[in-house]
Amino acid sequence: MFHSFFPQPKLFFASAAVWTLACIFFWYFVGIELSTNLGFPPLPESAQPVGAAFFIAPTNLLFYVFFILCSALFCCAWHVFAKDNPWKIWSVWGTAILVFITYFGVQMDVAINVWRGPFFNLLQDALAGKPGITDSNFYVLLGKFLEIGAVGVVVSTFNLFFLSHYVFRWRTAMNNFYMSKWEKLRHIEGASQRVQEDTMRFANILEGLGISLIGSVMTLIVFLPILSELSKYVTNIPIIGALPNSLVWLALIWSVLGTVLLALVGVKLPGLNFRNQRVEAAYRKELVYGEDHDDRAQPPTVRELFTNVRRNYYRMYFHYLYFNFARFGYGQVDAIFLYYVLVPTFVAHQITLGIWQQISTAFGQVSNSFQYLVSSWTTIIELLSIHKRLKAFEAAIDDEPLPAIDQHYLEREAGVVHVDG
Structure with a gap:
């Protein structure tokens, strides 16, 4: 199931987890201070730019570079180490691309959360009859939401297209591996179904669960500091x-x-x-x-x-x-x-x-x-x-x-x- 696609799966996923933790600790204990010294301090959510400008804020761009560099180092090492694996382009580099896309999806949620603050405060002021609020104030913020949505449409479309190919490559790897052992497998009950259907379902389900797990971890990394900051409003x-x-x-x-x-x-x-x-x-x-x-x-x-x-x-x-x-x-x-x-x-x-x-x-x-x-x-x-x-x-x-x-x-x-x- 895993050996057919990933190079030495236990070592691959264990090293990926260790490398990820090392990169996270480096960013929070060294990278943030370094970016601050370079003139790009992390901004609180209330000071983040609203709309598509959020994605190209200097601090975010610096983190994208850090993320891509760490991923490239990991993938290059495994590309050399797993030189005999025929699926390493998809299993190693493809997985790294999926992780980055998943992280960017979390950034979409952060961008929308940043937008919610000024929009709903404006809505509260308008409903309370506060003077000076015009139609254009709402239209500007709604336009900012559409900017975020436009980025989301492009990213989601590419993500689904890439995921479809990734999953089918994994299924192909399992299919080829099992068929090469068919003489040992053909006597097992439902062997044809297990090769044809179970490999397809396994790849599809594990892809969905894997992306959800990565997304959950990325969400915790991104939103825990935000939730911690918002906790100051809840004192009782x-x-x-x-x-x-x-x-x-x-x-x-x-x-x-x-x-x-x-x-x-x-x-x-x-x-x-x-x-x-x-x-x-x-x-x-x-x-x-x-x-x-x-x-x-x-x-x-x-x-x-x-x-x-x-x-x-x-x-x-x-x-x-x-x-x-x-x-x-x-x-x-x-x-x-x-x-x-x-x-x-x-x-x-x-x-x-x-x-x-x-x-x-x-x-x-x-x-x-x-x-x-x-x-x-x-x-x-x-x-x-x-x-x-x-x-x-x-x-x-x-x-x-x-x-x-x-x-x-x-x-x-x-x-x-x-x-x-």
Whole structure:
């Protein structure tokens, strides 16, 4: 799954994580001071330029150069180290491009958050009847929003185009690798489906989860300082009282509670989804055999196989019942959590409408990033079930024992009576 595309995956991803952390620490402890000495100090959000000018602010341009330089050094090292890997252009350099595009997407969110402050403050003043506000004041700020949107359209279009090619290259690498081992794999249940469909789904799902994970990390890096700065407006938390960096701690604690909750109630679901793919594949394969052989797909056999399908679905429905109850319940409380926390701040008139919008956006970005597992749990369950199926291929290639459920299939094919499920 990974060796076919990435050079030495464990070492590659471990080195990428270490290099990323080293670059982050260097920027925050050395780079910011260096840029300040060069005359480009980081600006607070209230002083950031609004509109497309945000992306070409000197401090941001300096960070883009730093980001690209760090990525290029990492990719050049792996390009030389993985000289025999035929997919290194896509797996190494392509991944670096995706990381940069993801970071730029986070910058889009920051640019919009910067725009929210003056726009909603202007809206509050207009609704309160403050004199001197004209139509042009609104049109100018709406034009700034369109500038940000125009940049977003270009970046999003290129991102989707590049992602499509990246995912298909990864699928091609897996397909070529598995087909080169076909003689070892062809006897595994649903081998054709695992090569044709599971590789496609694995690449698509992992790409989505990977980009979401990178985006969550980038969002935390960018928005945590912003949320920390906005915490100065929130001096009183219900029950807790005063708390330094209150919004940051609340986002972290609330998100961890949701993650732990869904992890506990959803612990059985990956195995059930894997078994569901297994029993569906066994039923489908018997029907395919029945198209060409009179002695296959007989009513007793089909009835037994479909009974396995029905039993597993009913079991899944039961476990998803309480999982969805917990997931939807957490989502409903999450929708009003920030309002509850900020009630004392509202009553004390400590923030304007513009500041509220910026707090709401920044808290939502940080909270959603911390809630990566919460929002992605159902997709992760599907990915784990596909991973279990493809692991059977890995076992066959390495001449290791197959998982128990695949051994049951081979026993039945050999004439051993076994009722799955």
